[in-house]
Amino acid sequence: MHGNLRPFGPTGVQLAPIGQGTWYIDRSNRAAAIAALRRGLDLGMTHIDTAEMYGDAEPLVAEAIAGRRDEVFLVSKVLPSNASRSGTIVACDRSLQRLKTDRLDCYLLHWRGQYRLADTVAAFEQLVAAGKILSWGVSNFDAGDLRELLKVAGPGKIACNQVLYHLRERAIEHAVIPWCEAHGVAVTAYSPFGHDEFPAPRSAEGRVLQSIADRHGATPRQVALAFLTRRPSVFAIPKAADPVHAAENAAAGSLRLSADDLEAIDQAFPRGPEPASLPML
Numbered sequence: 521m522h523g524n525l526r527p528f529g530p531t532g533v534q535l536a537p538i539g540q541g542t543w544y545i546d547r548s549n550r551a552a553a554i555a556a557l558r559r560g561l562d563l564g565m566t567h568i569d570t571a572e573m574y575g576d577a578e579p580l581v582a583e584a585i586a587g588r589r590d591e592v593f594l595v596s597k598v599l600p601s602n603a604s605r606s607g608t609i610v611a612c613d614r615s616l617q618r619l620k621t622d623r624l625d626c627y628l629l630h631w632r633g634q635y636r637l638a639d640t641v642a643a644f645e646q647l648v649a650a651g652k653i654l655s656w657g658v659s660n661f662d663a664g665d666l667r668e669l670l671k672v673a674g675p676g677k678i679a680c681n682q683v684l685y686h687l688r689e690r691a692i693e694h695a696v697i698p699w700c701e702a703h704g705v706a707v708t709a710y711s712p713f714g715h716d717e718f719p720a721p722r723s724a725e726g727r728v729l730q731s732i733a734d735r736h737g738a739t740p741r742q743v744a745l746a747f748l749t750r751r752p753s754v755f756a757i758p759k760a761a762d763p764v765h766a767a768e769n770a771a772a773g774s775l776r777l778s779a780d781d782l783e784a785i786d787q788a789f790p791r792g793p794e795p796a797s798l799p800m801l
C-alpha cells in the first residue's frame with residue numbers, strides 16, 4: 521500500500537488510493553471506530569474525510585489522530601449554508617477546534633448552495649494565506665459547476681471534487697472525471713460501497729465480484745475499490761467503524777485488476793447513460 525501513492529490533484533501531496541470516510545462513524549461503538557481509524561492509518565489510509573455536518577465525527581477523528589496529526593491528510597467540509605465570505609472562516613475555525621488541530625490539509629465546499637462561488641473561494645484563499653488550510657476543493661460539483669469555479673478560482677487551485685461513485689453509480693465517468701483529469705483536479709469517490717447497498721453475495725452481480733476476487737485471493741469489496749480507483753486521478757474513501765473492515769479496505773490499494781476483470785465488472789455494472797443532473801447522497 522505504501523508503495524502505491526499517487527498525486528492528489530495540484531497539492532503536491534502523494535496519497536494512497538484508499539482513504540477513510542467518517543459519516544455516521546459517531547453512531548457506532550466509539551472505541552471500535554477509533555481503533556478502525558487508527559488501524560487504517562497504520563496501513564497507509566492517511567486520507568481522512570470528515571465534515572462539520574457529520575454530527576460528532578470531528579471530535580471522534582480528533583481522538584483517533586491524537587499524537588499522529590502529521591501522518592494524516594485531514595479533510596473537512598463547510599456546509600453551503602455557512603459558506604459566505606465570513607461564515608466559511610468561522611466554520612473552519614470551529615472545525616479546527618473540534619478536530620483539535622491548527623490546520624486542515626484540504627477544506628471542501630460540501631455542495632453548491634446560495635452563496636456566490638467567488639465569496640467561498642475568497643474565504644478559502646484567506647484561510648490558505650493564514651495557514652489554516654493547505655488546499656481547498658469542492659464536493660458534488662458537476663462539470664458545468666466546475667467550469668464556473670475554474671473561471672472564479674483560476675488554474676491550479678482546485679484540489680479535488682468529491683463525488684458519489686460506486687459500482688452501480690458511474691455517472692461521473694461521463695463528464696466529471698474527464699474534466700477533472702484535463703484540469704489536474706483529484707476525484708474523490710464517496711460512498712464507494714453504495715453507502716449500505718453493496719451487492720449481496722448471492723446476487724448475479726455479487727457472484728461476478730466473488731469470482732474476480734477468488735482469482736486474486738481478494739474480497740468482493742476489495743475488487744470494487746480497485747475498480748473505482750483504477751484511474752490514477754481517483755481516490756476512494758470507504759467508511760469503516762470496524763478495524764477488520766478497515767484492514768480489508770486498506771489492502772485494496774495494492775490490488776491490480778486485469779483488463780478481463782475490468783471488462784467483467786463493466787458488463788455486470790454498466791455505466792448507463794449520462795443523467796440530467798449529477799447524483800448525490
Ligand code: NAP
Nearest residue numbers: 541542543710711712713714715758759760761762765768
Ligand atoms: P460507504 O463507505 O460506501 O459504506 C459504508 C458501509 O460499508 C458501512 O456500513 C461499513 O460498515 C461498511 N463497510 C466498510 N468497509 C467494509 C468491509 N471491509 N466489509 C464489510 N462492510 C464494510 O458509505 P459512506 O459512509 O456513505 O461513504 C464513505 C464516506 O464518503 C463517508 O463516510 C463520508 O466521509 C463521505 N461522503 C461524502 C459525501 C459528500 O456529499 N461529500 C456524501 C456521502 C459520503 P462499518 O462501519 O460497520 O465498518
